[in-house]
Amino acid sequence: MATWLVRRVAASLAIVFAVVTFTFLLLHLAPGEPFLPSGDTPIDPAVVARLRHQFGLDQSLPLQYAKYLGALAHGQLGESFALHRPVADALGDAIPNTLVLVGTALVLELLLGLAFGVYQAARARRLPDVALGYATLFLNSVPTFWLGLLLLLVFGEALRWFPVGGVVDPVVHASLPWAGRTADRLWHLALPALTLGCVGAAGTARYERAAMLEVINQDYVRTARAKGLPERRVVLVHALRNALLPLVTLFGLSFPFLLTGAVLVEWVFAWPGMGKLTAEAIFRRDYPVVLAAATSASTMVVLGSLLADVLYAIADPRIRVHGE
Amino acid sequence: MLGAMPIAPFSPRTTALTSLLCLALLGCERRGGCTGEYCGTLVFASVGEPDGLLPPVLQSTVGRDVSDQIFLKLADIGLSTNTMGDEDFTPLLAERWEWDGPLTLVFHLDPRARWQDGRRVTAADVVFTYDAYNDERVNSPYRTGLHWISAVTSRDSLTAVVRFRRRYPEMFYDAVFHMRILPGHLLRNIPRDQWRSTAFARAPVGDGPYRFVAWKAGENLELAADSTFFLGRPHIRRLIWRFTPDLQVAVTQLVAGEADALEVLLSPDNIERVQATPHLATYPYRGNAYGYLGFNLVAPGDSTHPHPLFGDRELRRALAMAIDRERLAKSVFGGHAKVPPGPMSQLWWIWDPETRELPYDTTHAARLLTQRGWIDSDGDGVRDRNGVKLSFRLVVPTTSAVRRQYARLLQEQLRRVGVEVLIDEVDFSVLLQRVQTGQFDAMIQTWNTDPTPSSGIGQTWTQGGVGRSNYLRYINPAFDQLVEQATASFDRAQARRTWRRAMELLNQDAPAVFLFAPENVAAIHRRIADVAIRPDSWWALVRTWRIPPDRMIDRDRVER
Numbered sequence: 001m002a003t004w005l006v007r008r009v010a011a012s013l014a015i016v017f018a019v020v021t022f023t024f025l026l027l028h029l030a031p032g033e034p035f036l037p038s039g040d041t042p043i044d045p046a047v048v049a050r051l052r053h054q055f056g057l058d059q060s061l062p063l064q065y066a067k068y069l070g071a072l073a074h075g076q077l078g079e080s081f082a083l084h085r086p087v088a089d090a091l092g093d094a095i096p097n098t099l100v101l102v103g104t105a106l107v108l109e110l111l112l113g114l115a116f117g118v119y120q121a122a123r124a125r126r127l128p129d130v131a132l133g134y135a136t137l138f139l140n141s142v143p144t145f146w147l148g149l150l151l152l153l154v155f156g157e158a159l160r161w162f163p164v165g166g167v168v169d170p171v172v173h174a175s176l177p178w179a180g181r182t183a184d185r186l187w188h189l190a191l192p193a194l195t196l197g198c199v200g201a202a203g204t205a206r207y208e209r210a211a212m213l214e215v216i217n218q219d220y221v222r223t224a225r226a227k228g229l230p231e232r233r234v235v236l237v238h239a240l241r242n243a244l245l246p247l248v249t250l251f252g253l254s255f256p257f258l259l260t261g262a263v264l265v266e267w268v269f270a271w272p273g274m275g276k277l278t279a280e281a282i283f284r285r286d287y288p289v290v291l292a293a294a295t296s297a298s299t300m301v302v303l304g305s306l307l308a309d310v311l312y313a314i315a316d317p318r319i320r321v322h323g324e
Numbered sequence: 325m326l327g328a329m330p331i332a333p334f335s336p337r338t339t340a341l342t343s344l345l346c347l348a349l350l351g352c353e354r355r356g357g358c359t360g361e362y363c364g365t366l367v368f369a370s371v372g373e374p375d376g377l378l379p380p381v382l383q384s385t386v387g388r389d390v391s392d393q394i395f396l397k398l399a400d401i402g403l404s405t406n407t408m409g410d411e412d413f414t415p416l417l418a419e420r421w422e423w424d425g426p427l428t429l430v431f432h433l434d435p436r437a438r439w440q441d442g443r444r445v446t447a448a449d450v451v452f453t454y455d456a457y458n459d460e461r462v463n464s465p466y467r468t469g470l471h472w473i474s475a476v477t478s479r480d481s482l483t484a485v486v487r488f489r490r491r492y493p494e495m496f497y498d499a500v501f502h503m504r505i506l507p508g509h510l511l512r513n514i515p516r517d518q519w520r521s522t523a524f525a526r527a528p529v530g531d532g533p534y535r536f537v538a539w540k541a542g543e544n545l546e547l548a549a550d551s552t553f554f555l556g557r558p559h560i561r562r563l564i565w566r567f568t569p570d571l572q573v574a575v576t577q578l579v580a581g582e583a584d585a586l587e588v589l590l591s592p593d594n595i596e597r598v599q600a601t602p603h604l605a606t607y608p609y610r611g612n613a614y615g616y617l618g619f620n621l622v623a624p625g626d627s628t629h630p631h632p633l634f635g636d637r638e639l640r641r642a643l644a645m646a647i648d649r650e651r652l653a654k655s656v657f658g659g660h661a662k663v664p665p666g667p668m669s670q671l672w673w674i675w676d677p678e679t680r681e682l683p684y685d686t687t688h689a690a691r692l693l694t695q696r697g698w699i700d701s702d703g704d705g706v707r708d709r710n711g712v713k714l715s716f717r718l719v720v721p722t723t724s725a726v727r728r729q730y731a732r733l734l735q736e737q738l739r740r741v742g743v744e745v746l747i748d749e750v751d752f753s754v755l756l757q758r759v760q761t762g763q764f765d766a767m768i769q770t771w772n773t774d775p776t777p778s779s780g781i782g783q784t785w786t787q788g789g790v791g792r793s794n795y796l797r798y799i800n801p802a803f804d805q806l807v808e809q810a811t812a813s814f815d816r817a818q819a820r821r822t823w824r825r826a827m828e829l830l831n832q833d834a835p836a837v838f839l840f841a842p843e844n845v846a847a848i849h850r851r852i853a854d855v856a857i858r859p860d861s862w863w864a865l866v867r868t869w870r871i872p873p874d875r876m877i878d879r880d881r882v883e884r
Contacts, residue, residue: 032753033760040613040770042783042793043383043465050463054517083541084376084520093541157580164580165573170544170564171365171879270568270577272542280569283723285753 008309012302019298020291024068027287028061034081034285055081068291078288082281087292090277095296097167098273101192101266102258108197109254113204114247120205121212121243122235132205139202145264148195152268155191162191165270192269196261200254207250211243218242248311255304259297357881362549364560364871364880366852368863369574369583373542373567378525379504380457380464385772389587389863390565393547394530395504398431398450398484401497405610405671405860407776408816410496416555417445417505417531418484426491429499433482436554439507440535447478452508454486461516469502469779493814494776501775505531533558533867537884542567548884549867559870560852562884575847578604584849587862590842591725592658598847608660610670610859611844615727615770616836617647617718617734618796624763627797633716633765640834642692644682646741647734653840656729664841666827667785669773671859673816674823675841681831690741700742707742715744716765721752727768730839734768759795768839769795775860777823778811785830798835851875 035051036043052058056067071078077087116136120129139147156164163169168184176184215221216239224238225231263275270276274293281289374387379395382388398418399410406412410421418431437445454476457464472495475487486499510529514522528536533555534547545565549558566583568574575594577583579601589595589606598604619634634640649663662670665679693699698707698714707714718734720727728749735745745766750758758764771793773780784793786804806826813819831838846862848855853872856865871880 031757032751033757034753036753036756041383041385041772042780044468045792047463047465047467050460054463079521082375083373084381084525085541086521090541097542152576157576160580164576164582165568166566166582167543169582170540170546170566171367171562172882174538174884175882267569268573270566270573272540272567276569277542283751283753 005310008306012306015302016295016298020069020072020295021065023291023294024065025061027285027290028064032285034287051081055079072295077292080281080286080289082284082286083289087288090289091274091292091296094272094274094277097271098259098262098266098275100189101196101271101273102255102262104189104193105196105200105258105262106251106254108193109200109204109258110247110251112197112201113250114208116201116205117208118212118235118240118243120209121216122231124209124213129209133209136202136205139198140206142199143264144195144199144261145268147199148192148265148268151191151195163188167272192265192271195269196258196265199261200258204247204250204254207246208243211246212239215239215243245312248308251304251308251311253308256301259301358561358883359873359881361870361873362551362557362559362561363873363876365562365564365882366560366585366866366869366871367583367879368563368565369577369586370565370567371569371571371574374545376520376525377528377536377539378519378522379506380453380462380466381520381525383465386565388861390545390547391504391528391530392532392861392864393534393563393866394528394532394536395506396437396530396532397500397504398433399496399500400864401501401775401858401860403856403858405775405858406673407497407501407778408493408814408819413496413500418500421496424485427488429486429488429496430479431484431486433484434554435482437531438552438554439510439531440529440550441507441510443507443509444481445505445507445531446481447484448481449505449508450484451476451478452512453503453506456506456511456516456519457503459516462519463517466502469498472498492812493819494778494811497776507531534563537562546884553867556867558867560866563866578847584852585863586847587844587857589845589847592660595658595660595845603850604847605850607846607848607855607857609844609846609857609862611661611842612669612671612775612860613770613772614664614667614669614838614841615730615768616667616838617730618767618769618836619643619834620762620764620766620796621835622762622797624765625761627762631765632712633714636696637833638692638696639698641682641832642689642696642741643738643743644834644837645685645692646689646743647737647837647839648684649837649839650684652730652733652737655733656726657840657842660845661840661842664838666830666838667771667781667836668777668827668841669771670841670843671773671775672777674777674810674820674827676820676824676827679824679831680828682834686741693741693743698742705739705742706744713744714742715746717746717748719748719750719755719758719764719767721755722749723752724770726840727770730768762795762797767795781807781826782811785835796835798830798833800829800833803829803833851877851880 035048056064080087080090083090116132120132123129152164155161167188173181173184221234221239224234262273263279266273266275267279274297278290278293370386372384372386374390375384376382376387377391377394379391382391396416399413399415402412402414404412417433417437419434421429421431424430433445433447439445456462457467457470472489473486474489477485479485488495507529510524514524519525526539533550533553535550537546537548539545544567547563549561551557566577568577571590574586575597578586579597581603589598595606598606619640620631621634623629623631653661653663665676665681668675693707697709700707718731720731731747735747738745759767771784783789785798786807787799790797803826806822806829810819810822810826813822846857851871852869854869856868858864
């Protein structure tokens with residue numbers, strides 16, 4: 001296990017390095033210029049030239065790359081061209097927001113997906129299964145941003161049950177006691193997390209239904225029933241445990257999808273996370289922020305994948321990792 | 325009876341729901357509540373986030389909006405936005421001023437003015453500010469506006485003296501408009517090449533009506549009224565900018581009641597949406613932008629040769645005559661834009677409806693094209709000459725719905741006279757790179773303007789602007805001379821006539837077709853009274869706005 005883990009971590013580091021290199025090259029080779037006015041306001045070319053010099057963009061690409069890698073090795077992510085603050089600070093503000101959003105969405109995805117999948121499998125080919133089947137197919141098919149806009153217009157703008165954007169209410173948040181601030185955060189989290197979680201839950205439910213149906217007809221399940229165990233126990237204890245394996249795989253796969261989906265959800269709900277920060281940085285050609293965001297995101301995805309592999313090995317005793 | 329009832333233990337579900345309810349109820353409890361005339365919270369829906377709050381290094385509009393509440397100028401432009409002379413300017417840090425000869429301007433600072441840390445604002449701060457704005461290490465984008473100032477000195481602690489290199493009508497404007505006075509005692513020890521990223525730029529101490537409170541990156545920024553502000557305590561106590569990634573999200577926040585003000589609604593759809601919202605009012609005011617279809621006059625990538633199509637003045641004139649600009653403006657902006665008589669926004673006093681322009685006349689346009697040898701020889705609907713089609717690529721940014729819509733309408737209008745337009749929608753940054761390097765045929769460009777035409781026209785339409793914002797490389801010495809005469813004239817009527825002649829010459833040359841000059845429409849919550857919007861800087865007068873106590877809503881009374 002230890003050898004396998006070392007190999008796996010080394011491979012993960014190689015993947016992150018490749019992502020950094022490709023992102024660096026793509027960014028610098030793509031057309032566009034970082035130091036341009038944000039609006040349609042003329043800017044003195046001399047000001048732009050001095051800024052390019054200050055940030056080393058007038059140097060050769062290999063030299064810039066070498067300097068970037070050197071700084072990265074020392075844990076320095078540089079300074080944002082557009083925000084005029086250390087990239088580490090900008091990421092430090094954004095990453096927790098994204099983790100809260102994606103983490104909540106992941107929990108929602110797994111809980112709802114599992115519940116619906118099991119419920120459908122237990123009532124296979126009956127009306128509730130068919131109805132939920134169409135519903136999950138619909139949810140699985142809609143673009144995340146579209147669902148976000150829909151929820152925002154209905155529950156935010158029309159019914160005003162939930163706020164239409166942001167992490168907290170900027171007017172009252174600081175004046176609230178601790179519990180109130182927590183409630184305020186949860187209230188703002190509800191729509192974006194539901195948007196992201198629902199789409200994922202629909203896919204999870206369909207996987208879980210199929211896995212349960214496969215398991216539910218196995219001999220050991222029939223034996224459990226023959227022993228006179230209640231159906232609830234048969235399904236939730238005997239069948240479900242073995243139908244959980246696809247879910248562990250899905251957990252590893254979901255993380256990157258949730259991260260990419262979070263870009264659009266963060267945009268729609270003005271959620272100040274990694275996705276919004278990165279999208280704005282791409283539009284502004286803010287190279288240090290884009291590079292740091294790509295590095296962080298790839299690290300998180302690689303770690304998620306690693307964690308899924310470990311969980312998979314733990315959850316299924318039949319699976320043995322290489323090297324053991 | 326009740327005592328005899330069995331008490332069921334709480335299920336986990338009931339416990340969870342009860343906890344959530346308690347949490348929510350606790351969440352509603354707030355401390356205190358503001359009462360009286362000086363309460364109120366104004367929430368701005370802000371598209372984008374400031375790039376800092378230190379005035380000399382700011383580039384973003386929202387950064388300027390916020391910092392203008394924190395830092396004062398010596399004097400400010402009036403509602404008329406007249407930039408000639410000094411009669412329409414309002415005193416701010418300077419309580420008065422006088423001319424000491426033709427090239428020397430003396431400012432007397434208001435002795436009541438204080439920095440928010442309690443120190444007095446002095447002439448030494450004015451001297452420090454000028455020095456900083458002019459310092460190459462600071463690399464201020466506003467430095468060019470100070471070109472004709474030779475020196476700023478202090479005569480005593482409350483008297484600052486500005487000396488100019490030459491006499492011209494906008495000397496006073498240049499002396500006061502570009503610089504926000506900075507606290508020398510707080511900035512002197514910070515290396516100037518680090519001003520963009522210094523901590524002060526994200527938590528400044530100023531001398532304006534509002535002081536900095538907090539900035540949560542990506543979320544919001546808050547200012548609080550300075551109750552001791554020497555020009556009068558602002559009525560609205562808290563200003564909060566909520567950052568949104570785009571205009572539609574900002575409008576949604578307004579409509580949902582989570583924001584109070586947005587400076588520009590831009591599209592007729594947004595305006596209708598706001599007008600249908602009972603708690604919001606719209607405020608139209610003169611816009612500071614204009615847009616045009618510009619033709620690259622030199623060959624793409626080779627500025628030594630004329631463009632194969634647009635090097636021909638008669639061809640450009642024909643295209644200009646084939647475009648129904650009034651109809652385009654009506655289609656895209658509804659009634660909220662005018663067709664400009666030249667490269668100008670509605671903000672500029674040189675706007676003259678009497679200016680002669682090329683008429684919309686498709687018959688004449690078609691005849692001109694035919695005379696130049698452009699005929700549809702193969703019957704494919706596109707004119708051609710010597711085997712070359714009358715076809716060009718039009719580049720527009722993907723981020724501008726207005727320009728993309730214009731591109732499609734122009735494509736259709738020009739198709740009717742046998743001209744093929746191929747639209748390239750590209751990223752804004754890519755567009756700017758392409759037009760700066762001359763790699764384009766035609767573009768739709770928008771410029772936001774200063775209150776004065778002098779700098780904007782010079783940078784974009786004269787020979788001096790080549791290599792700067794004159795992307796079309798339009799060069800006409802006669803036009804340049806007229807611009808120079810107009811900007812040098814102290815007689816406003818005379819200057820206006822000269823500007824008109826310059827614009828007419830430009831229109832005849834048709835390096836561009838001037839398409840729109842939008843009227844801005846702001847959305848502001850109806851509870852706000854005494855709203856005045858200055859077209860060049862929309863929130864500049866917020867300190868005079870108020871919320872009558874009987875119109876206040878919950879958020880106006882919240883104590884921070």
